[in-house]
Amino acid sequence: MGRLTEAAEAGSGAQAARWAGPPPTLLPLSPTSLGCAATMASSDEDGTNGGASEAGEDREAPGKRRRLGLLATTWLTFYNIAMTAGWLVLAIAMVRFYMEKGTHRGLYKSIQKTLKFFQTFALLEIIHCLIGIIPTSVLVTGVQVSSRIFMVWLITHSIKPIQNEESVVLFLVAWTVTEITRYSFYTFSLLDHLPYFIKWARYNFFIILYPVGVAGELLTIYAALPYVKKTGMFSIRLPNKYNVSFDYYYFLLITMVSYIPLFPQLYFHMLRQRRKVLHGEVIVEKDD
């Protein structure tokens, strides 16, 4: 790199690069920004995201997989296979229940243990981001997983009367299909053998599943409101010695309202991801 330091000496502050007449031929950088240039071939499909949330994956990770230790890769592969299997079991259990009983009543109760186990296990994904074996931001993954934990433990588990609402089945179906697609996508990517239909599913199913899932969640919270108000659950009233109060009813209302700004942002981010992945492919083919 000896001779390159001449250009680098231009150093702190002002730039001493020279413009020397008509531009020479450019290196074939991708039309996307310099920072993404190196990712043009591998795109976002790099499957090291062992469970990282959909919204957070636009960090470049080419070759990062190769830098991941054998231990990390093995663990992530195991994790993703296990999660795929878990959500598949859930899906099958739901279908069987409906086929045998012909109703959704009692469905939640029959699958609740499996649901709680696998959804709670997903907390590990935050650790994956923290220790850096996943390139996604901790914050995004944290928010995504937390919202799931919130629905499962603070709504359906805690507010028994709403467990037989149709809206519960709505979001359970959305979650199940999404997670099976997502985890199998990561699994196959880690194994370097990604069938196209999985990638297609991953970047297209969400278009329907996201709104369906949100609808199910919102309707469920809405159905829970009267019970929360009546029982005053999870709430602290004044006076108390720590001089604080908390009203779970109003907290739920605020949560519902917060979907309004948050959901479109996530949704359009996913749409942009989708266009980048599909679009990115097209550009690679056309490149000189």
Next chain:
Amino acid sequence: GKHVEILDAKTREKLCFLDKVEPHATIAEIKNLFTKTQGKSLKDEDVLQKLPVGTTATLYFRDLGAQISWVTVFLTEYAGPLFIYLLFYFRVPFIYGHKYDFTSSRHTVVHLACICHSFHYVKRLLETLFVHRFSHGTMPLRNIFKNCTYYWGFAAWMAYYINHPLYTPPTYGAQQVKLALAIFVICQLGNFSIHMALRDLRPAGSKTRKIPYPTKNPFTWLFLLVSCPNYTYEVGSWIGFAIMTQCLPVALFSLVGFTQMTIWAKGKHRSYLKEFRDYPPLRMPIIPFLL
């Protein structure tokens, strides 16, 4: 070697021209060169002649977006809590039930808390006007919305409970209040002492940076152990206030503030270490020996 020209992908403008690039250089190496040539941002005071450039100097312009002066931001974000807290203290209508409008709390600690809280923000306003010497003139405009939401929001939340008709005074009574008040006052004096010491480090109108050292004022002796004792004292003040009022929202505010100030202290500590070879090794960023 080859010539490499880098253009902006969107505008097709020439960003950089690198000559004598090795043919077998990787894209990563070229990216590195490119970012190295951009370098640090220049200061207003830098003199053209003194910059390490060749016969032609190329300066990069970066639009920082809408800006607002630091003084304006500080004044706005501190005046809010001062005013808002008083609205709750005087029990202005529509906050508590109508029967409590303009009534006064029967607890001494509530009056004391109002004095402390108000004193704290008046001190901050006066320091902004007369004590602080700012390195930067401005900050991005969106910061004022973010900062005011934080300060004003927490002030309202705390003030609501402390001045509530159903407020419960501290468990250990006058003892607890006296101890907490002592902590608060000591930390306020400490914080002010540090601000004065930092001001004296820097002559009026200049932007020079020097290592701060303890002075004759005992409150500044904390400089022996931490880089940012002003933050240490600030956290101490809020802990004192939390103990005095025994109010969980105050404790949460202290925790959030502590987290933010730790991030700032670590950054400041790192830049001190980078800038000064002879920086005292015993010092920690914000908590002696620990953090």
